[in-house]
Amino acid sequence: xxxxxxxxxxTGSYTVLRGLKKYDIELTAxxxxxDSGGSTGRLRDEFGFLPPGDARRCLIALSPDTGMLxxxxxxxFNKGTGLNGHNLxxxxxxxxxxxxxxxxxxxQEAAKILNVKGKILxxxxxxxxxxxxxxxxxxxxxxxxxxxxxxDAGLRIKELxxxxxxxxxxxxxxxxxxxxxxxxxxxxxxxTSIIPNLLISGIPEAIKESKAKKIYVCNIMTKHGETTGFKxxxxxxxxxxxxxxxxxxxxxxxxxxxxxxxxKEYKKEKAEFVEPDLKSNGYKIVKADLLDKIDLxxxxxxxxxxxxxNI
Amino acid sequence: xxxxxxxxxxTGSYTVLRGLKKYDIELTAxxxxxDSGGSTGRLRDEFGFLPPGDARRCLIALSPDTGMLxxxxxxxFNKGTGLNGHNLxxxxxxxxxxxxxxxxxxxQEAAKILNVKGKILxxxxxxxxxxxxxxxxxxxxxxxxxxxxxxDAGLRIKELxxxxxxxxxxxxxxxxxxxxxxxxxxxxxxxTSIIPNLLISGIPEAIKESKAKKIYVCNIMTKHGETTGFKxxxxxxxxxxxxxxxxxxxxxxxxxxxxxxxxKEYKKEKAEFVEPDLKSNGYKIVKADLLDKIDLxxxxxxxxxxxxxNI
Numbered sequence: 001x002x003x004x005x006x007x008x009x010x011t012g013s014y015t016v017l018r019g020l021k022k023y024d025i026e027l028t029a030x031x032x033x034x035d036s037g038g039s040t041g042r043l044r045d046e047f048g049f050l051p052p053g054d055a056r057r058c059l060i061a062l063s064p065d066t067g068m069l070x071x072x073x074x075x076x077f078n079k080g081t082g083l084n085g086h087n088l089x090x091x092x093x094x095x096x097x098x099x100x101x102x103x104x105x106x107x108q109e110a111a112k113i114l115n116v117k118g119k120i121l122x123x124x125x126x127x128x129x130x131x132x133x134x135x136x137x138x139x140x141x142x143x144x145x146x147x148x149x150x151x152d153a154g155l156r157i158k159e160l161x162x163x164x165x166x167x168x169x170x171x172x173x174x175x176x177x178x179x180x181x182x183x184x185x186x187x188x189x190x191x192t193s194i195i196p197n198l199l200i201s202g203i204p205e206a207i208k209e210s211k212a213k214k215i216y217v218c219n220i221m222t223k224h225g226e227t228t229g230f231k232x233x234x235x236x237x238x239x240x241x242x243x244x245x246x247x248x249x250x251x252x253x254x255x256x257x258x259x260x261x262x263x264k265e266y267k268k269e270k271a272e273f274v275e276p277d278l279k280s281n282g283y284k285i286v287k288a289d290l291l292d293k294i295d296l297x298x299x300x301x302x303x304x305x306x307x308x309x310n311i
Numbered sequence: 312x313x314x315x316x317x318x319x320x321x322t323g324s325y326t327v328l329r330g331l332k333k334y335d336i337e338l339t340a341x342x343x344x345x346d347s348g349g350s351t352g353r354l355r356d357e358f359g360f361l362p363p364g365d366a367r368r369c370l371i372a373l374s375p376d377t378g379m380l381x382x383x384x385x386x387x388f389n390k391g392t393g394l395n396g397h398n399l400x401x402x403x404x405x406x407x408x409x410x411x412x413x414x415x416x417x418x419q420e421a422a423k424i425l426n427v428k429g430k431i432l433x434x435x436x437x438x439x440x441x442x443x444x445x446x447x448x449x450x451x452x453x454x455x456x457x458x459x460x461x462x463d464a465g466l467r468i469k470e471l472x473x474x475x476x477x478x479x480x481x482x483x484x485x486x487x488x489x490x491x492x493x494x495x496x497x498x499x500x501x502x503t504s505i506i507p508n509l510l511i512s513g514i515p516e517a518i519k520e521s522k523a524k525k526i527y528v529c530n531i532m533t534k535h536g537e538t539t540g541f542k543x544x545x546x547x548x549x550x551x552x553x554x555x556x557x558x559x560x561x562x563x564x565x566x567x568x569x570x571x572x573x574x575k576e577y578k579k580e581k582a583e584f585v586e587p588d589l590k591s592n593g594y595k596i597v598k599a600d601l602l603d604k605i606d607l608x609x610x611x612x613x614x615x616x617x618x619x620x621n622i
Contacts, residue, residue, distance in 0.1 A: 046391040068407070068420050075406040080357040082393005088406050095386040095399050096379070109379050 001026050004308075005180040005212070007123075007197050008032065009054035012188025015298065016217065017061035017118075019305025020184075027118035028176040029058040030203075033103070034130040034162075034196045037144030039076070039087045043094050050103045050127055052093035054193075055120055059107070060089070063114040070114060104170065121176060123197045126167030130196050133159040146226070147192045153225035153270075157191050160242070162199045169202035177203070180212040184308055185243075187217045187299055190235060191226045198242040208247055215250040215311060216283075217304065220258070220290070221297050224270035231275040236283075248283040250311055252304075256289035258297040266297060273297075286311065312337050315619075316491040316523070318434075318508050319343065320365035323499025326609065327528065328372035328429070330616025331495075338429035339487040340369040341514075344414070345441040345473070345507045348455030350387070350398045354405050361414045361438055363404035365504075366431055370418070371400070374425040381425060415481060432487060434508045437478030441507050444470040457537070458503045464536035464581075468502050471553070473510045480513035488514070491523040495619055496554075498528045498610055501546060502537045509553040519558055524622060526561040527594075528615065531569075531601070532608050535581035542586040547594075559594040561622055563615075567600035569608040577608060584608075597622065 002025045009032030031054040040053030063070045073089035096106035107120050130143040134155040188194050198204050218232045232253045253276045278285045292300040313336045320343030342365040351364035374381045384400035407417035418431050441454040445466040499505050509515050529543045543564050564587045589596045603611040
């Protein structure tokens, strides 16, 4: 059976996994462990465990589409002192982490409970924080501060780093990358969901060593404070800074612009359409209409999965 | 198949259900909905739903003895702002209540998830608070204030009531009582777990009307602030004030005193051995050694269940 590994985090991984789970493949999600915002961030600070949010999204993506346990994992409290804003899936993962004593075991138990198809592996089991050096040499620490900038969001990110130092990759994640037939990187926030995985010691090395076809899925829209003004070629250039040049075999890129009304909405958040300006540069380019609907600037899980499976 | 209904709440119901679930019977737990303390009380205040605690204990009692979901339902957070002290089972029941829109549906969904044997029914689906009039006419409102007295705990409870008024019973609970072959009342805290069920409009009426054998299981120890100085006959007398005289067919009473060392420990909490002073008074008396271990002043689930099944 074909072995497909998805590397990422956030809603990008959720989307691609939802599409890929319909195929008869051995599916593995390698997920970022640097989230520090919202419910996840509060739990991370208060319990000292690794952040549960990215794993939770993958668990939901790979669980059957219906079922009360899935609903519970998605449930968010909207009141209650200290409970308000907490995601119940995060609380369940926190309890499982406490009961089992390890993040990878907690995710595995949750996967069993949710009857998940495929595997979800943390990219690392070591606690570390994401940081960024901006073009003015300002240093921003903690994932949520990069994701939701409190600094001048017009400043470009010059370099990402992990504090206190890049930890070792989780060996299960390395093994799955080495044994993969296809490695899918993205889609997702470039600096806060994708590249953080490539900062982990052993991950870019494993991707290079793997005989898999290496596929990068570029985003549909830019994100203010991270990729302002980026064209598809800029996404790839930044990615290659951390992954190495000549590693990617394919770049998948949406070429259908969302409806003008929607573009206006995104303009308010200073997000723009990512121009598919790619020219072959050691990798093959797959351009396609990957839009979910013309009035939604996000990938359609089925179109994206089909494109990946056709490679 | 024999239909057995257990009426109560708290750890007493937990104990008797754990024993009875091993028999091939149709088992139903009718549980009190007046808890207002701890994690349950906080959720009750902040969400406005009915208290989940008593149903949670029954769910755990009737679920298979092992399994991660059971562990999660039993898990209690010991840190986290606002999370500390919360029971995860209570949080799951709160989320299920919010998702399904009704307490009875929430309990049913939890029972499905936990693969519970038997049924758990709320005694009522209306929100109400327990109150007590003490012998000095002082009025204490809220279950937790009776359970953990802040008033002079030497004062006897003269009368229990529900505020704002006794609500109607949940019709499913009434039906199960009417159709039962055996009704087991207790064991459990007399004024905070047992009698509250008998204050619900329709419950004592249904018990009287039912052709079931009606069995009261007396406590092993007294509880300071509730049943100080009570002998077995006092427990029955108080119960009959709310249930009616001549309704009980059997009273089950432990006659084995716990070890002296343990009695000393209980003395510190002003709890004493309940003397089995019963004399037949319209009901049959079943006295037996029901102690879990000589160094534990609580019912052994198996001994208790066997005694009940032999009736």
